[in-house]
Amino acid sequence: MSFLKDRDVMLVTMHQKEKVIKPLLEEQLGCRLHVNQFDTDQFGTFTREIGRQDSQLETARKKANMVIQLSNLHVGIASEGTFGFHPLAPIPWNTELVLLKDYERNIELQGYYEGIDTNFNHTVVQNYSSALQFVNEVGFPDHHVILRPDDEHSSVILKNIADESSLQEAFTYCLNKSTNRQVFIETDMRAYANPTRMKNIEMATRKLIEQANSLCPKCETPGFRVVRKVPGRLCEQCHSPTKQIVRHIHACSTCHYQLTEYLDPDVYASPAYCDFCNP
Structure with missing residues (x-):
């Protein structure tokens, strides 16, 4: 029997990760998962307005720790993703972590999934046709994009661009704001705006479930890995x-x-x- 059977747990997320995490955990581990839409952006944003100060693991732990502060529950779930490039080749790389902290039983489980299945990318364009070509290559409009005037360092950020009319409007706005007649476009890596990333979070959740079902042969604590x-x-x-x-x-x-x-x-x-x- 799962150590989470009939227990209440809480997922801290503001980007709809419960869509893939909740059904899996409830079905496979028998828990009741509640969601708190706490502002997790304070721990860092992909668009760099707020830099992440800690490692992926420590950031996930901080998110899970919020459960103790926000509720009377003793099990916290958190998710944290990183994007970059494969250490041995210049190809985009996504690492997803879904973490479980059971503060009552002093158990921490980590489910990792990593791979090249990501649309993580960016470009700088000077005309709308080039912008349209780029967004089509990264799976727009199912995958949202983010625009800024000039470059990635601009403080002007236009998010939630999910259809061509909003893309054209955002492009025109950024071009008019630009000092060098260029527009910076990047993929939106927030979970609800990126179906590919959401699938990777689902895979990390499955890895977490494997950890929950892997018991130590000696003390029978979950997480033998x-x-x-x-x-x-x-x-x-x-x-x-x-x-x-x-x-x-x-x-x-x-x-x-x-x-x-x-x-x-x-x-x-x-x-x-x-x-x-x-x-």
Whole structure:
């Protein structure tokens, strides 16, 4: 039985994330999820009016902590996303975290999902046809866009642009405000304005549910998870250790029990992954 069965929990969000989080948690974990539309923008905005001061994880924790201040409930849910580029290639990258804090039982669960499935992008244009071309490439109007005059540093920000008439109006306004006859356009990464991101939040929620159902073999606390991936699979040709993962270390954050999972220990790595055979 889920440790959240018949318990009341609260999600702190102002961007409609409950659309994907609420049905999954209620169905899979048996809880009753309430929503508080607290102004989470104070922790940072994607459009940079307010810079995020903490890491993704710490920001999610701060959001979850608001549940204690806003209600008499003891379980807080929060979501936090980051956007940037893949560490090894110049392609957009989205990391989503859905976090659960059970203050009554001192349990924290983290559901992460990351990948290249995002329309995160921006451009600078000088005419409306170029603006229209860009927004069509990023999935407009289902995915909203944000406009500013000049560049990304302008304090003039036009949001909630979700149809062509508002796009044309915003473009004309920004062009007239611009000092260099340029308009900066970026994708709106707020959850309700970005269906692709909302799907990634759903995937992170599913990862959270996996964590909730993963119990420590020793103390049965939820959240027994992989904390380290150990490389060292032997090369098929020269038998030298490679960077391919050979085992997972699972751990419990409550009793600190650890378990080592060997991943196909009798399988060798291809020489293509060997620094000696394929330097």
